[in-house]
Amino acid sequence: MSDCCKPTNHSESVLCPSCNHKGKRIQLITLKSLLLPNALVKLDVRTTYYFCSTPSCNVVYFNEDGLIFQQHDLKVPVFQKDENLDTPVCYCFDWTRRKLNEAFDTDNDNKVINSISTHMKENRCGCEVNNPQGSCCLGNVKAYVKSLRAENVE
Ligand SMILES: [Zn+2]
Incomplete structure (x- = not known):
């Protein structure tokens, strides 16, 4: 059976092999953009990759075959x-x-926050190639600012 005939049950919830939390499906272009050369050469492009957002887990990306990429495999630090x-x-x-x-x-x-929103509306964002989570950061920015405001009240 060739790869193209394999059943595709790529659900959005595959568990991280390290922390067992659900990973979020991520586009290949994000890995290609952000993996360092010595990690990129291990990339199997025929599989689907997931992003682990658990703060205490060192795994950033994984696939269902147990291939993992960790923080030191990326060009940028991972916010989460x-x-x-x-x-x-x-x-x-x-x-x-x-x-x-x-x-x-x-x-x-x-x-x-408004300036980032404006850039988003003008389609200037390149989160899929810049941000390790492969998707918009605005939620993270808002959550971070909210945490600053909460700290300030206490
Ligand atoms: Zn994990």
Whole structure:
């Protein structure tokens, strides 16, 4: 049976082999863009890949055959798994935690969110090739700003 005849039951919920949490299906272009050369050469393009967003898990991408790619296999730090202040929250427009903190401290956080929204509407985002999660960062930015606001109230 050739590969094309295999049953395709690629559900959206395949479990990470390391942490057993559900992974999110990810496009091949994201891996091709973000894997370092020594990891890229191991990529099997005939399989489907999933992104693990569990903060404590070192696996970033995996497929159903047990192939995994970890943080050190990527060109960029992974927001969900790296707490560094200089790790981007928004990869396309380079909003790191540090810059978002500064924006928050100067009451510019809404302005930042609005500017990212505008760029999205103008179709300037390239999350599929810039962001390890392969999808829009705005939810992460909003959640991060919300956490800053919550901290501030306490
Ligand atoms: Zn995991």
